[in-house]
Amino acid sequence: MAKGEVSVREYDRERDVEAIEKLERSCEIGAGKGFSIVTNMMGDPLCRIRLFPLHVMMVAEVTGGGGELAGVARGCVKRVATGVGDGGTVLAGYVLGLRVSPVHRRKGIGLKLVESVEAWAALHGARHVVAAADATNAASRGLFVGRRGYAPAARLSILVQPLADVRPPAASSSSSRSDVRIERLAVEQAAMLYKRRFGGEPLCPSDVDAVLNAAPSLGTWMARFGGDGDGAWACVSLWNTCASYKLQ
Numbered sequence: 001m002a003k004g005e006v007s008v009r010e011y012d013r014e015r016d017v018e019a020i021e022k023l024e025r026s027c028e029i030g031a032g033k034g035f036s037i038v039t040n041m042m043g044d045p046l047c048r049i050r051l052f053p054l055h056v057m058m059v060a061e062v063t064g065g066g067g068e069l070a071g072v073a074r075g076c077v078k079r080v081a082t083g084v085g086d087g088g089t090v091l092a093g094y095v096l097g098l099r100v101s102p103v104h105r106r107k108g109i110g111l112k113l114v115e116s117v118e119a120w121a122a123l124h125g126a127r128h129v130v131a132a133a134d135a136t137n138a139a140s141r142g143l144f145v146g147r148r149g150y151a152p153a154a155r156l157s158i159l160v161q162p163l164a165d166v167r168p169p170a171a172s173s174s175s176s177r178s179d180v181r182i183e184r185l186a187v188e189q190a191a192m193l194y195k196r197r198f199g200g201e202p203l204c205p206s207d208v209d210a211v212l213n214a215a216p217s218l219g220t221w222m223a224r225f226g227g228d229g230d231g232a233w234a235c236v237s238l239w240n241t242c243a244s245y246k247l248q
Helices: 013-026 109-123 138-147 187-198 208-213
Strands: 006-010 037-039 055-062 069-081 089-100 128-131 180-185 217-225 233-239 245-247
Touching (some): 006 109, 013 055, 069 109, 109 138, 180 187, 187 208, 187 217, 187 233
Antiparallel strands (some): 069 089
């Protein structure tokens, strides 16, 4: 292989950890306007990988580059709901944390990394592969939709609330009403709620209890209106992502 070419292989912690840290720092670049989120995936702080027995990290190494890594992609295989109404599940692979160094972009490295994760997932029984792409990221959508033929499966919106602007609710607000009760749910209760309400939705993970038990989880709360029967309710789960996400 000629000097300067890139080869993809599995991550080796002993030889790659410093190079991965350098790569992650080089990718900490926001959108340059408005809000953007910079993520730090070193050590899998969001537990997106380590929860699953089947997981991998692929790295793109520059030949003759003294161990320089041009890109990285993480992947896992887990069982998720099909969403077709029969309660069925399927093994799905996930492409997570795709990074390519700014100086090595537009060279097909991202494509090589995605293909390597896809091949690994297929080898471990996955029937589909899932990836998340920002709707405004033309390069990411061009890779997954344009080059690899991925199809939209779900919509996700990330909303930002500056806590400095949050004020305590007024005494007359609904949060102080006697017919609204807020309680923290045990992990088992929260998992049962999610499975009952969303278990049939496409890509709903069958191991939601493990997700709710993961280290970053701060808990799940439910608000009930009108007693314990069939009244209205709402729930929210919180995660501590301060070590993973930075806002620019």
